[in-house]
Structure formats: C-alpha cells, structure tokens
Amino acid sequence: MAKRFDIARLPGFAPIALLSFVALYLPIFTLVGYSFNAGNSVAVWSGFSLHWYSAAWANETVKAATLRSLSIATLASAIATVIATMAAIGTTRRRAFKGQTLIYVAINQPLMVPEIVTAVALMIFFGMLKQVTGYQGLGYLILAHAAFCIPFAYLPIRARLEGMDLSLETAAADLYASPWQTFRHVTLPLLGPGIAAGAMLAFVISLDDVVITEFVKSGGQDTLPTYMLGQMRRAITPEVNAISTLLLGLTVALLTAFFLLTRKRG
Amino acid sequence: MSQTNAIEARHTIKAFGQGDSAHRALDDVSITIRKGEFFTLLGPSGCGKTTLLRLIAGFEMPTAGDILIDGAEVTDLPPNKRPVNTVFQSYALFPHLTVAENVGFALKMLGRPKAEVAEVTARMLALVKLEHLAGRKTAQLSGGQQQRVALARALAPHPKVLLLDEPLSALDLKLRKEMQVELKRLQMETGITFVFVTHDQEEALTMSDRIGVMSAGKLQQVGSPREIYTRPVNRFVASFIGETNFLPAKPVAGGVKLGCGAVVEAEGEGHTLTVRPEQLRLVAANEPGAIAATVENLVYFGTDTHLNLRLSDGEALVARVQSPPTGDAGFAMGQAVGVTFLPGAARLIRD
CATH class of the missing domain: 3.40.50.300 (P-loop containing nucleotide triphosphate hydrolases)
Incomplete structure (x- = not known):
C-alpha cells in the first residue's frame, strides 16, 4: 500500500513549524517574563520580583479601570447572549424563509464591517444621543459592546441548536409539553453549554476591546485596555506587563472553559 | 364495546x-x-x-x-x-x-x-x-x-x-x-x-x-x-406480503384459462392468477388435470426446498415443498412434473 501524503514529512516542516510557534509565543512569554522584573524596564532584566503586581494592585486608576472593564463585559455579554439566543432560535426553529441569508449577514455584521468604521459611526451616533439626553454614563459603552459581541455569542449557540436532534422537541410536544414548556424543559437545558460558551466568548471579546471603546468612551471611562494604551504614550513600566499577564490568564481560563463546554456531550 | x-x-x-x-x-x-x-x-x-x-x-x-x-x-x-x-x-x-x-x-x-x-x-x-x-x-x-x-x-x-x-x-x-x-x-x-x-x-x-x-x-x-x-x-398486496406466483389468466366457462392452455378453478376477479408457493402440489407429469411443467432449478432451504418450474408457455412458477428427513426432495433438474393447486388456493386479482 502506498503511503498516504503526510505534510509532516516534507523537508523543512519542523523548522518552519518551530519558527511559527516562536514568532507567535516568544513575545508573549517575554511579556509574561518581564512582568516579574525587579527593575523598571520592560527590556532589561534585573531580577525576579512581584513588585509590579503589587504596584498595579495599589494603583487606584488600574483598579477603577479593571472594575469598569469587568462590569461592561459582564453586562454587555449578558445582553448579547440573550439577544443571540433569541436570534439563534428565530433563525433555526422555523421554516426557511426568504431573505434568511440576509438575516444571517445582518446578525453577523460586526464580524464583517471594519471595527474602526463601527467605532466612528457609534461615536457620532452616541455623541448625538449625549446631546439630546444629557446622559454621559457607561450605558453607551455597554450597548456598543453588546452590539459587537452578539455574533460571537450567536455562532456557538446556533451551532448547538443546529446540532440538536429535532425529534427531542417533537417528543416533548407529544408528551403534552406546551411550546413554552418544551423550551423551558428540553431546548434550554440542552442549549446550556452553547449559551455558556457564547457568553464566555462575548465576555472575552468585550474585555479585550480597544478601538470601539476608545472612540465611544467619555472622559474618565477608561477600561483596562484603553488605560494600558494610554500608559504606552508615557513611560512604560512592567506594570503594563503585569496587567497584561493577568488579563491573559483570565482569557486563557475562560477559553479553556469554552472548549471544555463545547466538547462535552457532543 | x-x-x-x-x-x-x-x-x-x-x-x-x-x-x-x-x-x-x-x-x-x-x-x-x-x-x-x-x-x-x-x-x-x-x-x-x-x-x-x-x-x-x-x-x-x-x-x-x-x-x-x-x-x-x-x-x-x-x-x-x-x-x-x-x-x-x-x-x-x-x-x-x-x-x-x-x-x-x-x-x-x-x-x-x-x-x-x-x-x-x-x-x-x-x-x-x-x-x-x-x-x-x-x-x-x-x-x-x-x-x-x-x-x-x-x-x-x-x-x-x-x-x-x-x-x-x-x-x-x-x-x-x-x-x-x-x-x-x-x-x-x-x-x-x-x-x-x-x-x-x-x-x-x-x-x-x-x-x-x-x-x-x-x-x-x-x-x-x-x-x-x-x-x-x-x-401489490400479494407480492409485498409473503412470496407468491403470478400468472396471466382469462375467465372462461368453468374456471380460468392460463397461458399454457390449462383451465383451473379460481376465486376473485381480474386477469392475474396468484397462488402461494406452498399451496402448489407436485404430482406425476401424466396425472389428469395437472399442469405440465419442467423443473429448472432446486434450492434447498433446510425446512423447505424451492423448485423453480417452467410452464409450456414459458411462464415461471415457484413451488415450495417440505424437505423430507433425508433432505432430498426427490426431484431432478430437467424433470417433467405435474402441478396442481390446493382447493381455494388460486385467486384472481386486479393489477
């Protein structure tokens, strides 16, 4: 029998693969490494220390930005997940209709429109709203984040719904469950992992956003990423490394949970 | 009730x-x-x-x-x-x-x-x-x-x-x-x-x-x-449930006439005669009233033996006989036999 084509046996496979991984991960490892630097340089190593973690912890601005980031991400991902769940049910649990593709495109718009365009558009739109209503609070940021998080929540939920055996819902109806009871006792529990995965993805995407936040925020509404961007313009200290490392840790933890949830029970 | x-x-x-x-x-x-x-x-x-x-x-x-x-x-x-x-x-x-x-x-x-x-x-x-x-x-x-x-x-x-x-x-x-x-x-x-x-x-x-x-x-x-x-x-019903034989048939006085010329008794209406393989009896070729046929093939199924028969007009017919203790049904390929239907076994049906 002829050996199957195996890309791993091509000449140069191992060096190219290694180089790619180095290019991907070396900067991150460097960043993480220097977050433990004792000195105040992000490039010259002068010994191990947790100094910058305690400095970040003691920094009231960092604390406020972190709190703001987490509240925005929590509220925005919650709103996005509820809307995405309804959208997913609306697009999978009814007969195919005219313009269905258009609806998909519309729901996934934030994935396709350049973020900077959305950012400028939102800035102008919310600027008008601020004038009219006089409201200056975090609501604008939350709404903006919710909007671009919808497709990230929608995709895993829809995938889960499409993979669900439709005869289960038929069986529930046959066993005297009203449409609401069917949703409550069969669809929703089976959809649970998909919803959790979608919410987590939305949370991570919101937590990480710079461009839209930078444009939409009012004065004193820095989130953690925009605070770090601001720091870059001044003297950079390993404090930024420490904050980045913590963010990285949180994101990795959430994404790991996401993969475990989507893998479990097929 | x-x-x-x-x-x-x-x-x-x-x-x-x-x-x-x-x-x-x-x-x-x-x-x-x-x-x-x-x-x-x-x-x-x-x-x-x-x-x-x-x-x-x-x-x-x-x-x-x-x-x-x-x-x-x-x-x-x-x-x-x-x-x-x-x-x-x-x-x-x-x-x-x-x-x-x-x-x-x-x-x-x-x-x-x-x-x-x-x-x-x-x-x-x-x-x-x-x-x-x-x-x-x-x-x-x-x-x-x-x-x-x-x-x-x-x-x-x-x-x-x-x-x-x-x-x-x-x-x-x-x-x-x-x-x-x-x-x-x-x-x-x-x-x-x-x-x-x-x-x-x-x-x-x-x-x-x-x-x-x-x-x-x-x-x-x-x-x-x-x-x-x-x-x-x-x-459709006759062929979907169980095995059966179909023969073209024409109602005449005293029964129905098959393609080979034999006249047999059959109930029902239509131009197709149906009879189940287990309702056929094989008799000597010269038995009066029997339909002449030739054994074309024998298939042994354990409890029964299936005989593929050919009538003089070329129509095919399957008979199922219970296998005797020796397993040998006692027929040979090419043998001339007579076929009779058990009373009430043959029926006319619509297509």
Missing part, C-alpha cells in the same frame, strides 16, 4: 411542496382503527405510513381531510393537546434527564402532583422491568433498554392510542423477537390501542390484529393477517 373508534381518518390528503412539484405523501386515505386493537400500517419506505402516523400525532397538519381520535375531531389540535403518545424510531429520549425523569415527563408537564408522578413512574418502570435503572442517564443504556424507556415514557400518561414508528428497526434480530413478544404483552396488559408502523411483513403478520397495507400514498387493503395473506386484493 363502545360505539366510537380509536382513530378515524377521513379522506386525508397530505401534500409536500407547492404547485407542480407537490408530492402527495398521502392520497385520499380513509381508515378506521378500532378501540383496543393492535393495528399495523405496513408498506415499503415512502408509502406514506409514517406520514399518516405523524398526522395522527399532530406533528404534521393534513392538506385536506379530517382526523378523529376517540370520536373527537383533532385535525387542528397541536400534538400536546392530543390524547396520543408516540414511540419514536430514534427513541428521542431526553439526554439531560434520568430514566425516571424521562418516564415521568408527560405527567409532570400535565401538572400532576409529585406523588402521582412518582407512583406512575415506578409502575411503568416495573412494567418494562427497568426499576433498577431509574436513576441512570439514558446515554448509559443499551439499545434494548432505551427502547423500553421510550415505551414506558409513552405509556405513562395512559394515552388513548399509542403510536409506534418502526420502533424495532434499530434492534438486532434476537432483541427484535423479544420486543415483539414484549409489545404484545404490554398491549394486552394495558388495553391501549396500538398503531404500529413497519416495513417488515413478518412483524406485521405475527403481531397485528389487523393490518393496513399502504403503497404510493394510498391504503391498498385493510384486514386481519390471514385475510391479507390469503385474500390479497391486488398485485
């Missing part, structure tokens, strides 16, 4: 698609299923039997016609408002619930008190002999056990009619035989009307009180297993 029937479908039509591309899965079907009977809808795949079942359950709405359950019009009612329950081909057990929660699902949806749900669930699990698995998740069960859970779940609310959509097709032969016996037992013990859909003619013959044979969206014949087998009304 009460006057009302368990199920009545009147001039039911179900079309899928629109306009010219519309396909009639059910083409003007009227059927009556009596209370307490084991009724089987039998036919090849695509004949409309499952569509009819889904219309009764309420999963599909008929294009035209009425459906009555227990004398009450249900045509426009959703599935959860109909007093029937279904055993699905795929079982459709809820994977996030335990065996007991699956069985108690319908009663819980109906808002019955917890104590009643628990009591009925326990009784149903005992009925299908699965008490020891009450706390398991359904994914941990074997195919046969899942089948029993599906049955218990559908029987728990004590429906007027139990609908079974090819429930045994996923089981291996031995388990299928066991479940056939089990289903009959459950039907007798509960007294519930069973409507059973299958493409397996043997399953239909052995289990049913009555059978409705379907083909191409139409109900071909309704009758007891014996009626269906011994008095098929048309060529």
Whole structure:
C-alpha cells in the first residue's frame, strides 16, 4: 500500500513549524517574563520580583479601570447572549424563509464591517444621543459592546441548536409539553453549554476591546485596555506587563472553559 | 364495546411542496382503527405510513381531510393537546434527564402532583422491568433498554392510542423477537390501542390484529393477517406480503384459462392468477388435470426446498415443498412434473 501524503514529512516542516510557534509565543512569554522584573524596564532584566503586581494592585486608576472593564463585559455579554439566543432560535426553529441569508449577514455584521468604521459611526451616533439626553454614563459603552459581541455569542449557540436532534422537541410536544414548556424543559437545558460558551466568548471579546471603546468612551471611562494604551504614550513600566499577564490568564481560563463546554456531550 | 373508534381518518390528503412539484405523501386515505386493537400500517419506505402516523400525532397538519381520535375531531389540535403518545424510531429520549425523569415527563408537564408522578413512574418502570435503572442517564443504556424507556415514557400518561414508528428497526434480530413478544404483552396488559408502523411483513403478520397495507400514498387493503395473506386484493398486496406466483389468466366457462392452455378453478376477479408457493402440489407429469411443467432449478432451504418450474408457455412458477428427513426432495433438474393447486388456493386479482 502506498503511503498516504503526510505534510509532516516534507523537508523543512519542523523548522518552519518551530519558527511559527516562536514568532507567535516568544513575545508573549517575554511579556509574561518581564512582568516579574525587579527593575523598571520592560527590556532589561534585573531580577525576579512581584513588585509590579503589587504596584498595579495599589494603583487606584488600574483598579477603577479593571472594575469598569469587568462590569461592561459582564453586562454587555449578558445582553448579547440573550439577544443571540433569541436570534439563534428565530433563525433555526422555523421554516426557511426568504431573505434568511440576509438575516444571517445582518446578525453577523460586526464580524464583517471594519471595527474602526463601527467605532466612528457609534461615536457620532452616541455623541448625538449625549446631546439630546444629557446622559454621559457607561450605558453607551455597554450597548456598543453588546452590539459587537452578539455574533460571537450567536455562532456557538446556533451551532448547538443546529446540532440538536429535532425529534427531542417533537417528543416533548407529544408528551403534552406546551411550546413554552418544551423550551423551558428540553431546548434550554440542552442549549446550556452553547449559551455558556457564547457568553464566555462575548465576555472575552468585550474585555479585550480597544478601538470601539476608545472612540465611544467619555472622559474618565477608561477600561483596562484603553488605560494600558494610554500608559504606552508615557513611560512604560512592567506594570503594563503585569496587567497584561493577568488579563491573559483570565482569557486563557475562560477559553479553556469554552472548549471544555463545547466538547462535552457532543 | 363502545360505539366510537380509536382513530378515524377521513379522506386525508397530505401534500409536500407547492404547485407542480407537490408530492402527495398521502392520497385520499380513509381508515378506521378500532378501540383496543393492535393495528399495523405496513408498506415499503415512502408509502406514506409514517406520514399518516405523524398526522395522527399532530406533528404534521393534513392538506385536506379530517382526523378523529376517540370520536373527537383533532385535525387542528397541536400534538400536546392530543390524547396520543408516540414511540419514536430514534427513541428521542431526553439526554439531560434520568430514566425516571424521562418516564415521568408527560405527567409532570400535565401538572400532576409529585406523588402521582412518582407512583406512575415506578409502575411503568416495573412494567418494562427497568426499576433498577431509574436513576441512570439514558446515554448509559443499551439499545434494548432505551427502547423500553421510550415505551414506558409513552405509556405513562395512559394515552388513548399509542403510536409506534418502526420502533424495532434499530434492534438486532434476537432483541427484535423479544420486543415483539414484549409489545404484545404490554398491549394486552394495558388495553391501549396500538398503531404500529413497519416495513417488515413478518412483524406485521405475527403481531397485528389487523393490518393496513399502504403503497404510493394510498391504503391498498385493510384486514386481519390471514385475510391479507390469503385474500390479497391486488398485485401489490400479494407480492409485498409473503412470496407468491403470478400468472396471466382469462375467465372462461368453468374456471380460468392460463397461458399454457390449462383451465383451473379460481376465486376473485381480474386477469392475474396468484397462488402461494406452498399451496402448489407436485404430482406425476401424466396425472389428469395437472399442469405440465419442467423443473429448472432446486434450492434447498433446510425446512423447505424451492423448485423453480417452467410452464409450456414459458411462464415461471415457484413451488415450495417440505424437505423430507433425508433432505432430498426427490426431484431432478430437467424433470417433467405435474402441478396442481390446493382447493381455494388460486385467486384472481386486479393489477
């Protein structure tokens, strides 16, 4: 029998693969490494220390930005997940209709429109709203984040719904469950992992956003990423490394949970 | 016995698609299923039997016609408002619930008190002999056990009619035989009307009180297993249930005349004579009144031997004879024999 084509046996496979991984991960490892630097340089190593973690912890601005980031991400991902769940049910649990593709495109718009365009558009739109209503609070940021998080929540939920055996819902109806009871006792529990995965993805995407936040925020509404961007313009200290490392840790933890949830029970 | 029937479908039509591309899965079907009977809808795949079942359950709405359950019009009612329950081909057990929660699902949806749900669930699990698995998740069960859970779940609310959509097709032969016996037992013990859909003619013959044979969206014949087998009304029913022979025939004075010139007695109407292979008798070639034939081939099946015969006009005929203790039926290829039909065995049918 002829050996199957195996890309791993091509000449140069191992060096190219290694180089790619180095290019991907070396900067991150460097960043993480220097977050433990004792000195105040992000490039010259002068010994191990947790100094910058305690400095970040003691920094009231960092604390406020972190709190703001987490509240925005929590509220925005919650709103996005509820809307995405309804959208997913609306697009999978009814007969195919005219313009269905258009609806998909519309729901996934934030994935396709350049973020900077959305950012400028939102800035102008919310600027008008601020004038009219006089409201200056975090609501604008939350709404903006919710909007671009919808497709990230929608995709895993829809995938889960499409993979669900439709005869289960038929069986529930046959066993005297009203449409609401069917949703409550069969669809929703089976959809649970998909919803959790979608919410987590939305949370991570919101937590990480710079461009839209930078444009939409009012004065004193820095989130953690925009605070770090601001720091870059001044003297950079390993404090930024420490904050980045913590963010990285949180994101990795959430994404790991996401993969475990989507893998479990097929 | 009460006057009302368990199920009545009147001039039911179900079309899928629109306009010219519309396909009639059910083409003007009227059927009556009596209370307490084991009724089987039998036919090849695509004949409309499952569509009819889904219309009764309420999963599909008929294009035209009425459906009555227990004398009450249900045509426009959703599935959860109909007093029937279904055993699905795929079982459709809820994977996030335990065996007991699956069985108690319908009663819980109906808002019955917890104590009643628990009591009925326990009784149903005992009925299908699965008490020891009450706390398991359904994914941990074997195919046969899942089948029993599906049955218990559908029987728990004590429906007027139990609908079974090819429930045994996923089981291996031995388990299928066991479940056939089990289903009959459950039907007798509960007294519930069973409507059973299958493409397996043997399953239909052995289990049913009555059978409705379907083909191409139409109900071909309704009758007891014996009626269906011994008095098929048309060529489809005769060939779909069991093996049979067809010979072109012409009614003449004193019987019907076959292509080879022989005149035989036959009941019924039509221009095709049908006779089952086991209803043929082989006699000496020169026996008066016998049809002359040549043995073309012999196939040994253990209990029987099948003989492929050729008549003088070129028509083929299969005879089945019981194998003798020696195994040798005593015929040779190329041998000339005479064929007679057992009294009442030959029937004329429409095509």
